[in-house]
Amino acid sequence: HSFLAIPSGVNQWLASSKMQETGMDELKPQFQLTDCRDGSLDPCIWSSSEDGCKISMGKQIFCNRSLNMKNIVAVGFDMDYTLAQYIPETFESLAYEGTVKKLVNDLGYPSELLHWTFDWTYMVRGLVLDKKRGNILKMDRHKYVKIAYHGFRELSKEEKVGTYGNTLIRDSFDEPDYALIDTLFSLAETYLFAQLVDFRDNNPEKFSQNVDYSRMYKDVRAAVDLCHRDGTLKQMVSKDPKRYINEDLAIVPMLKMLRDSGRATFLVTNSLWDYTNVVMNYLCGPYTLEDSSSGKFDWLQYFDVVITGSAKPGFFHEDNRANLFQVEPKTGMLLNTDNGTPMPQVGSTMPTVSLNKKDKTCRVFQGGSVSHLHKLLSIESSSQVLYVGDHIYGDILRSKKVLGWRTMLVVPELEKEVELLCRSSDIRKQSRLLRNKRDLIEDKLHHLKWSLKSEGINGDEKQKLSSQVEELELQREAVRLEHQITQRECHQKFHKVWGQLMKTGYQNSRFAHQVERFACLYASQVSNLSLYSPDKYYRPSEDFMSHEFDIFGL
DSSP, rough: OOOOOOSSSHHHHHHHHHHHHTTTTOOOOOOOOOEEEEEEEOSSSSSOOOTOOOOOOGGGEEEEEEEEEGOOEEEEEEEEEETTOOIIIIIIHHHHHHHHHHHHTTTTGGGGGGGOOOOOTTTOOOEEEEEEEEEEEEEEETTTEEEEEETTEEEEEEEHHHHHHSSSSOOOOOTEEEEEHHHHHHHHHHHHHHHHHHHHOOOGGGTTTTTOOOHHHHHHHHHHHHHHTTHHHHHHHHHOHHBBBBOOTHHHHHHHHHTTTTTTEEOOOOHHHHHHHHHHHHHHOOOOOOGGGTTTTTGGGOOOEESSSSTTTTGGTOOOOEEEEEEEETEEEEEEEETTTTOOOTTOOSSSOOOOOOOOSSEEEEOOOOHHHHHHHTTTTTEEEEEEEOOOIIIHHHHIIIIOEEEEOOOOOHHHHHHHHHTTHHHHHHHHHHHHHHHHHHHHHHHHHHHTTTOOOOOHHHHHHHHHHHHHHHHHHHHHHHHHHHHHHHHHOOOOOTTTTTTTTTTTBBBHHHHHHOOOOEEGGGGGGGSTTTTTTTOOOOOOHHHHHHHOOO
């Protein structure tokens, strides 16, 4: 069922459309109904806003797991790539250039690297990097490798099977031998690694013998860490946020809506206070370049608690014993606290900053753990918290699996993905028909070949059956080639190399599988929440099994 793109929100829309095309409305499952302005009831193909007007597909919030917002008392956000959507053309290029300079100047790599260029459109999330072999893989939900490249050279089917499909024990494709490319921050370094693989293969004399693919990946990661530690990236962003961060005018209305509904809001980010203040000032605008050093903190009014330097995912472990410090916003000074309550300083009987519970001002901290956060917000049950992030493992998996928080994953690529799903419906339908035709020919061939083995057929019948087998084998090969061309054309409509984000062949991709498992909700932007009631009851589409799709003609 190649046209389906689980997770489930997209499935529901496609299934509904297909049933209407085939005149099978009488078999249609009972989708949720939406009361529109004119009083009519329309199928709730997507979640819809309170006034019944349809929201554009790219702004939808999709649901994997029922979530009643009336049960949520606190909504939390990550900052980088969640509230702050970085512009890949500028930010990823900046990260790439900084990493290359560190490799050459600090780690002794050849100076030729300084002349390399970066294609920010090439890599996608959901890939797996094979450190030992220098390969980059895309696999389905069952961990079967469907697309593989060594550097920028595509591996043949025989090479893929020989390397990844010819073992008695299935590979787990996890650390330490593999790296999971599940955050947008990783795309630039993955592209650079592929370039290094090709460069080393073509210029082995420029590398010492101990520099293998694994060592190169380790060095790339070390160079990235150097860029973050010396502030190279963040200093550039701080100088001109508009150049590196997309402006989203819906963030402030969304935060106001949540707070007006009586919910607490909090921010948990690994970024430190100085950078967090610059980015959030820009997002909650209006912003001028002077704001980065003027001591402006107006954005804090939209939050109850801000935790910087959180060191996620370790932050989400309740047995984490990290100290929680209060941040004095004007100076950035860190003050000791006792579970969030300021401790009197030596020589003073009162803490510098009052944290009286009646004080409604936002409290800013650094470090700590989720236990501190629960106490600060008076959370009684972890299921009362909705956390919005962009990183499957750093934000969503840990908060969901370890804590039981409700989760929302931000997938910026989703807006384009859904649009292309709609525009490619004809070619996907053609691919599906060709696949069915090929399967039908295979069944006929199988039946004829068994008939040829029967002892009761005479020579004439045998000759006739053999001719039919030859004809069907020719038809099968013609259909196979046509289907292969159609599949590749469809694949390249989404991405010239890696295809559809949520699919790998006919299976859900590994990335889609993770989204479905760990994200209660998912959307292209965090501000999509502003288009829905803060008390909305999000419901997933009806689950279908394979035999049900066949019954509905899907």
